[in-house]
Amino acid sequence: MIAVDIISDGLFAAVAAMGFGSISDPPMRAFPYIAILAAVGHAARYCLMTFLGVDIVSASLVAAFIIGTGSVWFGRKVFCPMTVLYIPALLPMVPGTYAYKTVFSLIMFFQEISSPTKGSEYLQEMIFNGAVSFSVLFMLAVGATVPVFLLRERANSMTRGSKFI
Amino acid sequence: MTQEHMTEIANFLARYLSYMLGSGVHTSRVVRNSKRIGAALGVDVSIHTSQKTATLTVTDSECLFFKTRVVDIPAFPISFEWNADLSALSWAACDEKMSLEAIERKFAEITAKPRMNPVFVLFMVSLANASFCRLFGGDIWAMLITFTATMIGFFTRQHLTKRKVNHYIVFIVSAFVASICASSSLALGIDTAEIALATSVLYLVPGVPLINGLIDITDGHIQIGISRIVNAFMLIICIAIGMSVTLMLVKDSLL
Numbered sequence: 318m319i320a321v322d323i324i325s326d327g328l329f330a331a332v333a334a335m336g337f338g339s340i341s342d343p344p345m346r347a348f349p350y351i352a353i354l355a356a357v358g359h360a361a362r363y364c365l366m367t368f369l370g371v372d373i374v375s376a377s378l379v380a381a382f383i384i385g386t387g388s389v390w391f392g393r394k395v396f397c398p399m400t401v402l403y404i405p406a407l408l409p410m411v412p413g414t415y416a417y418k419t420v421f422s423l424i425m426f427f428q429e430i431s432s433p434t435k436g437s438e439y440l441q442e443m444i445f446n447g448a449v450s451f452s453v454l455f456m457l458a459v460g461a462t463v464p465v466f467l468l469r470e471r472a473n474s475m476t477r478g479s480k481f482i
Numbered sequence: 483m484t485q486e487h488m489t490e491i492a493n494f495l496a497r498y499l500s501y502m503l504g505s506g507v508h509t510s511r512v513v514r515n516s517k518r519i520g521a522a523l524g525v526d527v528s529i530h531t532s533q534k535t536a537t538l539t540v541t542d543s544e545c546l547f548f549k550t551r552v553v554d555i556p557a558f559p560i561s562f563e564w565n566a567d568l569s570a571l572s573w574a575a576c577d578e579k580m581s582l583e584a585i586e587r588k589f590a591e592i593t594a595k596p597r598m599n600p601v602f603v604l605f606m607v608s609l610a611n612a613s614f615c616r617l618f619g620g621d622i623w624a625m626l627i628t629f630t631a632t633m634i635g636f637f638t639r640q641h642l643t644k645r646k647v648n649h650y651i652v653f654i655v656s657a658f659v660a661s662i663c664a665s666s667s668l669a670l671g672i673d674t675a676e677i678a679l680a681t682s683v684l685y686l687v688p689g690v691p692l693i694n695g696l697i698d699i700t701d702g703h704i705q706i707g708i709s710r711i712v713n714a715f716m717l718i719i720c721i722a723i724g725m726s727v728t729l730m731l732v733k734d735s736l737l
Contacts, residue, residue, distance in 0.1 A: 329613035336610020339603045341506070341690055343562035359617070398569055400508060400697070401562040408689050414618050417680030420722045421736075424729050458696035473514065478577065479570030482592060
């Protein structure tokens with residue numbers, strides 16, 4: 318049952334990454350690798366959060382680092398810069414529900430602005446959700462960029478000798 | 483090297499870097515690629531970039547002549563295919579010692595390639611948002627509603643963009659359309675209606691400028707990095723405005 322959960326999590330993340338990636342018009346040859354990276358990254362985050370009890374921010378950092386490192390390796394195979402592979406793969410990890418709750422509590426704060434107890438409750442909720450969604454977004458970008466600094470030579474010659482131009 | 487040849491090189495490099503910056507490539511890559519092409523053609527290139535314009539100076543090896551150009555950066559839709567292929571072009575120019583004419587021909591070939599079929603993109607995005615809904619714990623009905631809402635919302639976005647409506651208005655309207663469609667799940671009494679509502683607008687999140695901005699800042703191109711992030715935050719605020727109109731309308735059934 319646990320294995321089914323992990324696999325289905327990765328599968329849906331892969332579909333989400335390919336779909337959101339297609340808005341930015343990636344080359345066709347990149348799609349399989351975007352899917353693999355997204356599936357591995359999201360499943361890793363799911364495992365960390367569910368089985369090891371890691372918080373969402375640190376788990377996102379680790380998952381983004383895995384995706385970034387994977388994109389160094391795969392990028393050489395399909396002659397794509399790392400960003401082409403890892404940006405779509407990161408998108409399924411965007412903290413959507415937290416972002417939604419931030420907006421929702423802000424709206425409710427305006428509605429309850431005259432009632433001090435309810436209003437401050439919503440304001441508190443807004444700051445809580447806003448802090449989580451901002452930190453996760455930030456950690457996603459940082460985690461995926463760190464491999465670029467560690468493997469600079471390789472990361473900068475990813476498209477050398479491309480057969481696709 | 484004649485002055486005319488240097489002017490031709492400067493003109494080509496100006497076009498090359500404006501296309502790359504316009505289609506959403508992070509700055510340090512653009513600078514590196516342009517310098518690489520310049521080195522292959524025997525000139526030094528220095529570039530200053532900002533959000534809407536870029537300045538480049540092409541100098542010959544003896545520093546006798548230089549050509550400076552200021553170029554406007556056109557607003558292309560983001561294209562990873564250009565990112566990959568134009569980067570590969572700079573390596574090809576460097577490794578195969580291509581002439582300027584050959585590079586220009588390849589450049590025209592790459593930029594003339596058609597984009598992905600919009601109907602295919604529409605389908606893929608809807609599918610993606612539906613699986614996103616599943617990742618957040620939505621059930622099959624919530625997924626179906628998200629799929630439909632995204633399809634209608636993204637269709638609106640594609641058509642407004644085609645009509646060249648201001649992109650802030652495009653974001654507000656499509657966020658509103660997608661979320662109002664998703665709010666039908668509240669009326670239908672689906673258990674995970676709130677998740678459907680929350681995910682329906684996520685196809686609009688400007689992930690590429692956000693991450694590019696952070697990459698630029700860590701690479702030291704702080705000004706353009708901040709511009710990109712501010713730009714992305716403006717779009718996120720627009721999504722929030724569009725969605726809050728829906729929330730105002732349906733908030734009683736959400737509490």
